[in-house]
Amino acid sequence: MIKQNPQRKHIRDDKLPHFFCPGCGCGQVLNYFLRAVDEENINLDEMVTIGGVGCTARIPVYLKTDTLHGVHGRTLAWATGIKLHKPEIPIVIFAGDGDLASIGGNHFIHAARRNLDVTVILVNNLNFAMTGGQVAPSTPSELKTMTAPYGNKEPDFDICKLAIAAGATYVSRWTTDRPNQVIKGIKDAMKHKGFSLIEIISQCPTHFGRYALDSGNPQVLLDWIKDLTLTKTQADKLTAQEQKGKFIIGEFIKEDKPVYTGSSVYKEACQ
């Protein structure tokens, strides 16, 4: 007898096989998200999930939720409109690094500033993957990509630091090879009231691996990420110079602040 994945019940009936490449981290994140949903007894019927454009943005398309999809970078703008009209609807956004930190950067910092009550699951595969492996604001310096054939000459974004500086109230970073931490992180992010970001450093063997590491083998890529990973506690003992180029993982901030409710604030003012 073929055993079915217990999370299969949450996937739209006619949507498999999914379109992620073999070895891609997006399938793992989809799995981790659904594990978190089941462990917290979250009702997906009540949820809106959103994806913009990109590989990660396809994750919500498979889910039995209400889903918005298909415009690059505008996920948080949609979410703001939905939240202001129906604050009770939980929203989870699946965004790639290009979607969130490049074309959607302005919406990202302002949603964080407002403390909009949504969960952002950022799958950071360090490049624009769907379009063929172009350099992204998240691509580490000096690595080669499709559009940085001589090495990336720009510094990369620390997207977690950016979110914290902008006003996000829950921020953590993990890697795809740490399922327990990722699942707990997603649960914490969804339970958090306010703008929550969980960044998951992920492997893109098809494009990032082949250009930057000369290998399309996901294992090589996972090992490379693992070798560069430091826990927050480890990183705290190092100088800024020593931390450079490392993926620092852990929970960085978790605090309570008033969430953005738009009109209800004004409504009170009017009465």
Added chain:
Amino acid sequence: MSEKKAYQERVQSGVHFMAGNYATVEGAIAAGCDFFAGYPITPANEISEGMSKRLPAVGGAFMQGEDELASIFAVAGASLAGAKAMTATASAGFNYKQEGIGYASAIEAPCVIVDVQRCRGENFASQADVMQMRWGASGDYETICLAPSSVQELFDYTVKAFNLAETFRNPVIVMSETTIALMRERLEIPDPKDLKILNRRYTHQKPGEYMTYKANPNQAPDFAPLGKGYHNLYSINPHDERGGIDWDPEVFDKLYQRITGKISENKDQICETQSYHMSDASLAVIAYGSEVRPALDAVEMARAGGIKVGLLKLVTVWPVAEKQIKEVASQVSAILSVEMNIGKYSREIERVSGGRCPVHYVTKNKGSGHTKEEIYQAIKEVWK
């Protein structure tokens, strides 16, 4: 009723002396608008200002977006969540709206976009966005666009715009202009019972039976609410009746036939025009928006001088009122197409006239509208 309480009424019935931008606000609130997002831009700022005061008072939500894109996409999101939603901008900002208009058209999210047209970077009078209103976004789609010519019509057509948006599940553009948006004149807001308001159509089907995009040919589907287990999928990508992304050319064809057909095949129901002195006319002026005002004055001056000229006013600019324009072209010996740009919509009138009569372009691109004398001169020259 206290002043504060009266302010909480959606329909401010009575006679007012009001600027066009505020009339737009009152039209939207009267039509049931409950979400507005906008970004500062002159000469549309009074719309945001008015909305920020009025909407919360009637239980709606106002936001000032971090940019024009945030505003139009928040409008699309709120619309899908059930809100009657609107954004307003002016020409330079209208560029950014195209991305959202394309998305809202593709996923069939009703919304209203007000473009207070101005000249490049300055608040001079203009009708230069008339083509962008139709063709601004990428991909195939149809637009409904209404052109008010007075403060009263800014109110009336904004109400109409919300009704059309709900009927066809499509973005509807109110083609405002500096000229009328910043002008103060008489506005009469009717009694609520005399206002025709159309609300969101929701499905009676249950989750599981309902399909997000199942609809009759050339019609818009009914909505299902968010967060109630209907598993709506709103993707801009080619999608089947369930909303699922599907690259089959036949699926693509069927979807776009319906999305465009619901407007193009219902043109006669949508398109509105008004005729002045047309019954015995052998010359016709065709105008829209603020240019209707000097055009009507010029027609009346010419009539006083014995020239048999009439005016066809286009209430609906998009889709093109082909039936009415063809009728006029068959009746008269020449058409004068009056507009405040380099002559954009005149080509449409020429196309629709199809050689039935010559079409003269009476255009002006100087940051100010035609005077009645200028149009009168043009009429006299054609009449000779």
